[in-house]
Amino acid sequence: MERLLGLLKVKVVSGVNLAICDPLAHSSDPYVAIRLGQQEVFDHDTFTKDDSMGDAEFSILNFVEIAKKDLSHVPDDTVMKTIHPDKGNCFSTESHITWKDGKVSQNIVLKLRNTDTSEIILHLEWVNIPGTVQ
Template identity: 35%
Template sequence: MLSVPSSSSSLKVQVFDKDTFSADDSMGEAEVAVQPLISAASALGNTGISGTMQIGKWLATRDNALVRDSVINLVDGRVKQDVFLKLQNVESGELDLELEWVPLDQ
């Protein structure tokens, strides 16, 4: 769980393997735009809507590391987003993340 200010635009993630007898090796990095999730959650507000529906989308382009479009959903009153990213500064690799917006007052 991370506390992310609403003014944040992205989160940089560095991925390492876990070695028992030597130093951990870098497996790449990726940058996650959190603003689409923040914007969708803010626009929804505290409406008390439950159920499941799509409330936003972050499109895969040449300018970002998305493997495919990332949909932001409302699932049982929670704002969630699955993100599939290509790792950067490495020959190959992908990172799958599930983001969930949790207001600080919860």
């Protein structure tokens, strides 16, 4: 059995320049699906195949590696690692994994693939579970 390290909270902050997928209504009803391994979580919306507004992917390995460390001695507002946009991720801008207020967090701006200008802004935060060993 795998050891439970904590919880990863993912907050969708906003979508920017999202494509209009319903040309008759001149609007869209965007949804988000987040997949981690075999787990997939959708928002509470209903959707059809023609609702696709693009996709993006990124790795959380660096984030999890930092979250597993004992950071109690690290000063507040410390940037633990900076991730730069490259061909292996969908980052639009560099992203900092930070230690602030006793939490590991990361703000991410992702360029959606299969669309011209759409981006999605996410906030990741690690939540330690009381009683687990880091």
